[in-house]
Amino acid sequence: MEYLLNEKKTEIVFQNDFRIAFQKETKKVFLIDKKVYQLFENELGKIIDGASFLIYASEEKKSLKTIEQIYRFLGENNVNRSSIIIGIGGGITTDITAFAASTYKRGCRLILIPTTFLGMIDAAIGGKTAVNFEGIKNSIGTFYPAEKVFIIPKYLTKLPEKEIKNGLIECIKIALIKPSKLYDILISNKGKITSEILKLAIDLKLDICEKDLEDKNERKHLNLGHTFAHILESISNYKISHGTAVSLGLRAAAKMSLQSGYIDDANYKKIIYVLDYFKLPDKIPEKYKKRIRENGLEILLQDKKATSRINVVFFNGFQSVFIKEIIEPNIILEALDNFI
Numbered sequence: 001m002e003y004l005l006n007e008k009k010t011e012i013v014f015q016n017d018f019r020i021a022f023q024k025e026t027k028k029v030f031l032i033d034k035k036v037y038q039l040f041e042n043e044l045g046k047i048i049d050g051a052s053f054l055i056y057a058s059e060e061k062k063s064l065k066t067i068e069q070i071y072r073f074l075g076e077n078n079v080n081r082s083s084i085i086i087g088i089g090g091g092i093t094t095d096i097t098a099f100a101a102s103t104y105k106r107g108c109r110l111i112l113i114p115t116t117f118l119g120m121i122d123a124a125i126g127g128k129t130a131v132n133f134e135g136i137k138n139s140i141g142t143f144y145p146a147e148k149v150f151i152i153p154k155y156l157t158k159l160p161e162k163e164i165k166n167g168l169i170e171c172i173k174i175a176l177i178k179p180s181k182l183y184d185i186l187i188s189n190k191g192k193i194t195s196e197i198l199k200l201a202i203d204l205k206l207d208i209c210e211k212d213l214e215d216k217n218e219r220k221h222l223n224l225g226h227t228f229a230h231i232l233e234s235i236s237n238y239k240i241s242h243g244t245a246v247s248l249g250l251r252a253a254a255k256m257s258l259q260s261g262y263i264d265d266a267n268y269k270k271i272i273y274v275l276d277y278f279k280l281p282d283k284i285p286e287k288y289k290k291r292i293r294e295n296g297l298e299i300l301l302q303d304k305k306a307t308s309r310i311n312v313v314f315f316n317g318f319q320s321v322f323i324k325e326i327i328e329p330n331i332i333l334e335a336l337d338n339f340i
């Protein structure tokens with residue numbers, strides 16, 4: 001599968017043995033999620049034939065400090081613009097690797113091997129790189145698609161259930177944005193992740209990214225559920241996970257779309273059915289509701305300060321969404337309070 005992201009070709013390769021991509025290259029380095037390295041040491045030990053830097057995958061380490069350490073590592077290993085930097089791990093590792101590759105010497109070659117469900121269908125594809133800065137997630141970054149992304153489903157065999165669920169929620173989100181058979185296939189496979197599911201989800205996302213890599217128009221549709229999710233994550237100090245927050249956000253977006261008359265009851269039920277089918281969270285704990293009433297507006301206004309407007313993605317059909325600017329932020333908070 002090949003895509004053009006801002007005229008740069010990115011190839012998605014379904015192939016277990018990714019050595020082929022760099023075997024002949026003389027200059028390569030590896031940035032690897034430490035846990036993934038430990039879990040798959042037997043196999044990765046045989047494949048990795050260059051200097052490697054292990055990354056402890058936490059949001060705290062997704063920082064400029066880690067990037068500085070990586071720049072030093074790249075310098076020590078004489079990495080230049082024609083060298084290949086290979087990132088192996090979940091979204092934290094691929095975001096860090098891609099950011100380092102895009103900035104070191106103004107851009108080195110990049111290959112990514114995502115090892116989480118979310119990484120395969122979202123973080124490692126689509127060209128966004130990022131690190132966190134002063135408590136704000138992903139506030140520093142670039143657009144820098146990898147030349148190749150290898151999708152190797154066997155890495156999912158050791159992925160904890162909660163990480164599978166995080167990926168599933170983003171997969172459901174993409175299945176609700178655009179017409180495709182992904183919705184039906186997700187349900188008929190009862191949660192089993194197949195290559196077909198991965199291919200469909202990747203294709204849906206990259207079709208959007210091809211048209212709008214830099215998030216100016218259609219790519220904003222991928223923020224479905226995310227305005228609500230961001231409030232829930234902030235209000236709970238990230239105790240509510242991103243996946244849980246997005247699943248609650250999808251419910252809120254669907255309910256608000258129904259109440260505003262953008263969708264009818266039949267479409268509303270179809271959207272909610274998949275969330276219920278996978279038993280995804282449907283209630284905000286009362287203590288957080290109280291905090292939303294007290295501090296929700298502040299969070300929304302901070303967002304507005306950063307982006308100058310509050311745009312919410314609504315449904316206007318099943319597998320169809322649109323963006324609407326919200327002038328009165330209180331209606332978002334009321335939706336969270338009343339609908340879930």
Ligand SMILES: NC(=O)c1ccc[n+]([C@@H]2O[C@H](COP(=O)([O-])OP(=O)(O)OC[C@H]3O[C@@H](n4cnc5c(N)ncnc54)[C@H](O)[C@@H]3O)[C@@H](O)[C@H]2O)c1
Pocket residue numbers: 033034035036039057062089090091092093095115116117118119122123124125126127128129130137138155156157158159160163166
């Ligand atoms: N660039 C983008 O477009 C984009 C999109 C979505 C999310 N993200 C970013 O991705 C990050 C979240 O990434 P994520 O959810 O993929 O995972 P992660 O990198 O946060 O990793 C989650 C955990 O799973 C472990 N892990 C990774 N692969 C494993 C495997 N195969 N088996 C067992 N354990 C494994 C990690 O060590 C870590 O403990 C966030 O920082 C988010 O901001 C980026």
